[in-house]
Amino acid sequence: MAKKLVKYVVVDAFTDTAFKGNPAAVCVLEEEKDDKWLQSVAAEFNVSQTAYLTSLNEVNEPTKTNPRFGLRWFTPVNEVDLCGHATLGAAHFLFANGLVKTDIVEFSTRSGILTAKRVPEAKASNSQDDEPTGYSIELDFPVLQVGTTNFTDIPTISKSLNGASAVEINETSKGDLFDPVCGSAHCALTPYWSKKLGKCEFVALQASPRGGVLNLRLDEEKQRVFLRGKAVAVMEGSLLV
Structure with a gap:
């Protein structure tokens, strides 16, 4: 039986210009993969971080306000506990592709529950139209001592x-x-x-x-x-x- 294809996107984070900022690979997993496979793929991408997104069952529970995804981060050589730019890349993928219907998404990670919020940006004050021209993403992270x-x-x-x-x-x-x-x-x-x-x-x-x-x-x-x-x-x- 043919294996399911794993969709990926490479996102340049903390920039609005291609080939600037920090690149991260984001892979969307529809089935469980073992750690050896995750690490091998991260080494194959060979960028500073590869993020793996998995949809969690609780997103379908009526008591949940925001969709929640599992999120793990791997460098080419090991898994890490926290990564800002790869989280931004993962959130951008979800928002830009219409995969979430809310402006806030939650991630279950090794550093606890992290959130990403889509923040619309209004046009300049001299504009005739108040419609947003785009958005930035705000991450809620723990302080590192x-x-x-x-x-x-x-x-x-x-x-x-x-x-x-x-x-x-x-x-x-x-x-x-x-x-x-x-x-x-x-x-x-x-x-x-x-x-x-x-x-x-x-x-x-x-x-x-x-x-x-x-x-x-x-x-x-x-x-x-x-x-x-x-x-x-x-x-x-x-x-x-």
Whole structure:
């Protein structure tokens, strides 16, 4: 019997321009796949993150307001606990293809229940029409705690700093925080800069070669970070295995 094709899309996250931001592969699973297969596919895509979406049974329960999906993230070498740009890519896929009828979707993940909200954007004030011109997506993520680290505990600082001196070094308990435009890293950066600058809202520019922009808001009481950005699909197809 022929195997079912697995639909995938590659989405550039935290950008509205193709070939910018951070690319993530998003695969939609209609049946269970073992971890070895998931890891092999992620290695085959060889992008920073591959996200796997599965529809959960509870989305059909009348008590559920928002649709819920299972979501897992894999780098080419291992599974991770949290990924911002691949979550944005997964939400973009669901919203852009009309697969959900609400403006909020929930994801069941290794970091708990995460939500993605579609936020319409109105036209400029001088426009004759108030209809939205598009939307961004806001992710509701947990704060990642950071701790100070002694300089002696850190390997030689990368030459990518171009000779700039380091005033302070911090580390998180999470690994796999990488460029370009890693939303999970901003779950640690947002509370850090909130304490430094005394404010809770930021616009972050990821100064990587591909670039990327995030709007950030910290809810200090609930220890949540809201990351808002855009995404654009650049590729779609089906896995044959």
